[in-house]
Amino acid sequence: MSDTMVVTDLDRTLIYSNSAMDVRVPDADAPTLVTAEFHEGKPLSFLTLAAAQLIWRLPADVLVPATTRTVKQYRRISLPRPPGRYAVTSNGGTILIDGRPDIRWTAQVRRDIAAAADGAEILGRLMPLTEQGWVRSVRSADELFYYLVCERADGYPDGFIDELAEWCAAREWRISVQGRKVYTLPVHLKKSAAVQRVRELAGTCRLLAAGDGALDADVLEMADAAIRPRHGELWEQGWQHPGVTLTDSSGILAGEEMVRWYAAELGVS
Ligand SMILES: [Mg+2]
CATH class of the missing domain: 3.90.1070 (Hypothetical Protein Ta0175; Chain: A, domain 2)
Known part of the structure; x- marks a missing residue:
């Protein structure tokens, strides 16, 4: 694994549904989109073609999705390039390693939230x-x-x-x-606890992160550098933290901007 890990939330950060994409440019200038999720045969979530192309250029194993989606909901998503070995789902309740739940982590989480x-x-x-x-x-x-x-x-x-x-x-x-x-x-079901575990498993030094929701705040805080979009729950709450950059754009174009930020941080042009 690369010595950097990019932990990214999915919904309203990397991928956008119709109601979340909020494209604020004239129709003629709207971006070409790539489908990232089908549900019951219908396209449901998207990212821009430019974001998809840039994901292709990132190091193969660098992306670690960290989502509140359940494992079943997560498995509907297909990114332009499969992410690396690790994924965090169920808001930290599950760690997938090569697509399979780490049952020791699941047991640990059940103990952590027992109180x-x-x-x-x-x-x-x-x-x-x-x-x-x-x-x-x-x-x-x-x-x-x-x-x-x-x-x-x-x-x-x-x-x-x-x-x-x-x-x-x-x-x-x-x-x-x-x-x-x-x-x-x-309260103790947190993405950051699972991300810390993945960081130990992967032996990663540097952590980059992106997310839009209150459930991402603990991951943004633990990262060495992070970015959040100009929309979503944290934006509405006026949340701020040193070291967390804010995008210039909002909606699905902010999604593309955050992928550009990952690329710049990783030295990919
Ligand atoms: Mg989100």
Whole structure:
């Protein structure tokens, strides 16, 4: 493995759905896109052709995806070039090594989050919400954490997010809002813990990182250098940290800008 590792979030960082791509240029100047994910036969996530071409030029094993997606959701993604040996999924709950879950890590995570409230208690709070019109469903991510899928990204009742955050905090859980999804997770289920484990396994010295959501903040903080886009949860929260650069663009063009940043940091032209 290269002595540098590029840990990248996927959704709204490297790949973009139709609703997230937010192309703010005249139609005639819009970028050519490459499909990165199909779901039930339909194209779902994309990156720009320029970003895809640049990923081809990065060292073969340098990219380490770090996503809140479950293993099953992660496996739908096909990047222009397969990433290296390692991937972090389930918000740090799973480490994939050569595509297979590291079961020792999975056991370690279960121990680390044992002190937090039981998932049954969280579900007891979330399930009744499905009777309200604005919640489409409640989903389990491998019984590690749970999330609401809402009808609309701006469809939460006033005060709901703050109230749920407070309720979760009292139980050593936390929340993250990403578009139509409201995630609830044990506080100790963190991408950074899994990234640290991968760093030890790979013997990597230098860590570069990118991410847009609150669940990426701990990875951005631990990196030697990092970048975040001008959109997403951290942007909306006005989050800042020394050593974390902000893109000039937003939407899928920010995705391309972040790949350019990886390339520049790695000395790839
Ligand atoms: Mg994201």
